[in-house]
Amino acid sequence: MATTSPARPSRRMRAARVVLVVGGALGLALGVYVLVDTVALRRLPGVALWIGGAIVLHDAVISPMVFGLGVLTRRAGHRLAGGIIVTVQAAIVLGSLMTLLVLPAIAAQTLGSNNPTVLPLDYARNLGLFWLALAVASGLISVWLYLRTKRANQRPSRIQS
Numbered sequence: 001m002a003t004t005s006p007a008r009p010s011r012r013m014r015a016a017r018v019v020l021v022v023g024g025a026l027g028l029a030l031g032v033y034v035l036v037d038t039v040a041l042r043r044l045p046g047v048a049l050w051i052g053g054a055i056v057l058h059d060a061v062i063s064p065m066v067f068g069l070g071v072l073t074r075r076a077g078h079r080l081a082g083g084i085i086v087t088v089q090a091a092i093v094l095g096s097l098m099t100l101l102v103l104p105a106i107a108a109q110t111l112g113s114n115n116p117t118v119l120p121l122d123y124a125r126n127l128g129l130f131w132l133a134l135a136v137a138s139g140l141i142s143v144w145l146y147l148r149t150k151r152a153n154q155r156p157s158r159i160q161s
Contacts, residue, residue, distance in 0.1 A: 054100055057096075066089050066092055066093060073085045083145045084145050084146060087138050091137070098130055102126070105123045106124050
């Protein structure tokens with residue numbers, strides 16, 4: 001019985017992987033250096049907590065939502081174009097990431113500040129408006145993609161001889 005070994009990556013692919021790994025490691029090292037150099041030691045636990053919360057939010061909320069949405073939309077049948085699924089998933093990811101970025105400002109605003117110019121905006125309202133705009137934009141793009149796909153499927157095909 002003959003066994004086949006998995007295809008080995010080409011030299012270019014190996015070189016690209018090495019460049020990406022080295023670039024990622026250098027970027028990570030630079031990030032750690034900047035973090036340690038610019039953030040006071042007493043604030044590092046708070047930064048670690050925020051990063052940990054972001055990871056948990058991503059793994060426990062954002063990823064399952066996007067996956068579930070993908071499963072539901074695929075079960076809707078082949079009537080939906082792949083671009084619609086991607087558009088809705090991208091909107092959820094963008095909205096979730098924006099929420100992750102804005103929540104600390106909303107929390108800090110509820111604590112109050114002696115300086116009213118530190119957090120001058122209504123971040124909760126702006127986040128809601130962002131989600132609304134994102135829903136409208138992704139809805140419009142999805143409708144456009146649906147109509148475009150529907151129109152393309154209705155065109156008579158040319159018979160090649």
